[in-house]
Amino acid sequence: RRALPWRSVAGERPDPYRVWASEIMLQQTTVTAVKPYYERFMARFPTVKALAEAQSEEVMQAWAGLGYYSRARNLHACAKAVMEGHRGRFPDTEEGLRALPGIGAYTAGAVAAIAFDRPAAAVDGNVERVMSRLFAIEQVLPGARPLIREKVLALLPRARPGDFAQALMDLGATICTPRNPACGLCPWREPCRARAEGTQETFPRKAPKKAGATRYGAAFVLVRADGAVLLRTRPAKGLLGGMAEVPTSDWRADYELDGAAQDAPLPLRWQRLPMPVRHVFTHFPLELTVLVGHAPAAAEPPWGMRFTAKARLTEEPLPSLMQKVLEAGLAALRRPPSAP
Numbered sequence: 001r002r003a004l005p006w007r008s009v010a011g012e013r014p015d016p017y018r019v020w021a022s023e024i025m026l027q028q029t030t031v032t033a034v035k036p037y038y039e040r041f042m043a044r045f046p047t048v049k050a051l052a053e054a055q056s057e058e059v060m061q062a063w064a065g066l067g068y069y070s071r072a073r074n075l076h077a078c079a080k081a082v083m084e085g086h087r088g089r090f091p092d093t094e095e096g097l098r099a100l101p102g103i104g105a106y107t108a109g110a111v112a113a114i115a116f117d118r119p120a121a122a123v124d125g126n127v128e129r130v131m132s133r134l135f136a137i138e139q140v141l142p143g144a145r146p147l148i149r150e151k152v153l154a155l156l157p158r159a160r161p162g163d164f165a166q167a168l169m170d171l172g173a174t175i176c177t178p179r180n181p182a183c184g185l186c187p188w189r190e191p192c193r194a195r196a197e198g199t200q201e202t203f204p205r206k207a208p209k210k211a212g213a214t215r216y217g218a219a220f221v222l223v224r225a226d227g228a229v230l231l232r233t234r235p236a237k238g239l240l241g242g243m244a245e246v247p248t249s250d251w252r253a254d255y256e257l258d259g260a261a262q263d264a265p266l267p268l269r270w271q272r273l274p275m276p277v278r279h280v281f282t283h284f285p286l287e288l289t290v291l292v293g294h295a296p297a298a299a300e301p302p303w304g305m306r307f308t309a310k311a312r313l314t315e316e317p318l319p320s321l322m323q324k325v326l327e328a329g330l331a332a333l334r335r336p337p338s339a340p
């Protein structure tokens, strides 16, 4: 929506494939961050058929850097399901869309409303904020969602429900912002209860967050004499599933760096970098200490791993955490060894 290209032609019904792909990308990610990925993704997979026929590595690689990688796996599975079960056409109802992999209540509502002009409620974080302020909803999230959905459905106009859905999301994103909402510009300033009470920023009500403990681990950047870097693929399920990474230890709150040599992929001389790489996942912060090493030209990769030429690293689906690790490790290996 908003700045994404499928909205550029006024009055034209947008392509459901593009609406769906952009809505999946926009989950937990801002329009500004999504835009370049969306454009590259559409250039590479211009149709649902092209996406369904792609190799999963290609899809993960096009997604690398956007985070929340289960979305990419679901996107691919959903494209296949549309090709195999619906002859390449997206179902045009909320129920039909919800039956597809990776499509939850929000995405089904958004695609049904925007692409098919169905009277559906698309409740994202922006809409939750607007509704909870408009009606001063005291119930905390996520428990308040059914009530918020009810309120949206009650306001939904018969004419142009798709435009209403997008206008509501845009109102939340641009006017009814988390901090300093521009109430003076808001079409709902008169009926808004939170504005009348001056309590806008206290909504939506949320349960206090439980912060996860920091996890620690070691990451091994190994470069062979021909310049190739040792990589492996993470298991398909779970955090960063199916993405590429340098070998690492387990990530644990009680990880002992002194035992890192036992986690190394090959018994070599490893040099530890002084500054760890930090990354924040949704549920926990992570601190990886980078260890770098050189392997002889004849070194074979351990089972389940591979050497990738440096020039081909951009073709690997490396999440931003691993890009940071590699950047730190390769920079250290380029520096001449310090004098004793």
Ligand code: SF4
Pocket: 130, 133, 134, 175, 176, 177, 181, 182, 183, 186, 187, 188, 189, 190, 192, 193, 194, 195, 200
């Ligand atoms: S009046 Fe203010 S708080 Fe209420 S919906 Fe509009 S922007 Fe949000």
